Amino acid sequence: MMKEINLENKITVITGASSGIGAEIAIEAARKNSDVVLIARDIQKLQHVQARIKQVSDSDVILISADMSNPDIIEQVYKKMKSKIDRFDYLVNAAGFGDFDSFFDMSMTKAQSMFDLNVMGLMYFTRLIGRDMMKVGSGKIINLGSVAGKIPTPKSAVYSATKAAVIQFSNVLRLELAPFDVKVMTVNPGPVSTNFFNIADKNGHYVENVGSFMLEPDELAQKVVSHFEDSKKELTLPFSLNLASKFYLLFPMIGDYIIMKWGDKK
Template identity: 50%
Template structure:
């Protein structure tokens, strides 16, 4: 699948941020695109830009990832009008930094519906399609927060731990069907995501040296399509930190609390 021309790629959360950059990067490589998010007007703007980049088809399907019925209806429409999806990139998600003691658990439930259950519903339906042709690739956008949890991100970290765990098991289940599963685990990315995650706007300033651009994440993600890459952790410094944290968790906890807790 190194040549994406003629391949159908579905991207969720494609109206802004990483998802928008993924759309442009995939368009550069000639893929047929299915763009999904809640904001149809923004999706149409992204589609227009993709059309300027590539002559390949771009389809827009507004979708609320917290609604399983909507996910199923959308997948039926896509299969009937376009056909099988070759690559699914589960990018939609959101987070919020807040102490757990005061966290509104109704918001936590909604976060899990989008970040975790939505990923599961959509992945299951895509995998059923892919199984018929015994080919395909599911890419789930997790987070370094799913490998290194920090204070004030308990709910978000839990949702991304779930995405990573789900992806690891799914990879083993789908391997006999020649369906690949990869997780992309970026650290902080300078996008509108942080409008919700950190309303104060100060977090990104304090961790500047670790901050990625959405274009960097998109480029790395599109490059691994069709490969057997298990996971991609970004940036390199946080990838190393995640490995060290798994080897020395007590030391990791100490450093997070005393050196790296910037929220």
């Protein structure tokens, strides 16, 4: 059973907030009375999320349209937020995309774009917000990793590499921020029923094959937000894939055999 929390007088910043996991986390945080800053490229989609928030909460909502893969724009986003608010209690880095394709068939331009958004953009923004959290001695950073960053599967080399980078970056960041009482949590979901797969899974085969593991974004968001105020370091869901990731860490050769025989669902 998830614990009840009240985030009144708190401020949550969410990237990738226009749809999917980011949007649902924004709505759930607002439902718990946090004011929210929603960041994504598509302002119309952000406005739609804002309208959904207003149906369940009186929280203040700030919308910022931005490409979070561009360092110069990230700097502008930070300055814009600082002109409106004086602190950041929670940062949720949910912006990202994937593409399920053989590494040797994927263009390196797309691979670069994936790293620019999923990894470098996250790092640039975390660096800015994290410094503010260090100054006040509080805050929590929640980074969206993935089970793909823990368990390898064919046709996800670049995406898995970005998420493995996010996971390990978060692990080290947690150690560096601990003396400042700033917490870091990594969220590593398996497949989630969002429009992520409109890009990643063009033929629809993967979604068909992993239906039994598919998470609903609103339920995932509830679990994520329920840990905003505690010291949980990692949330990997569903439970079955969390166990699988631990098994793979201990027995990688057996894990590779199982994945090659039964796990190539893309």
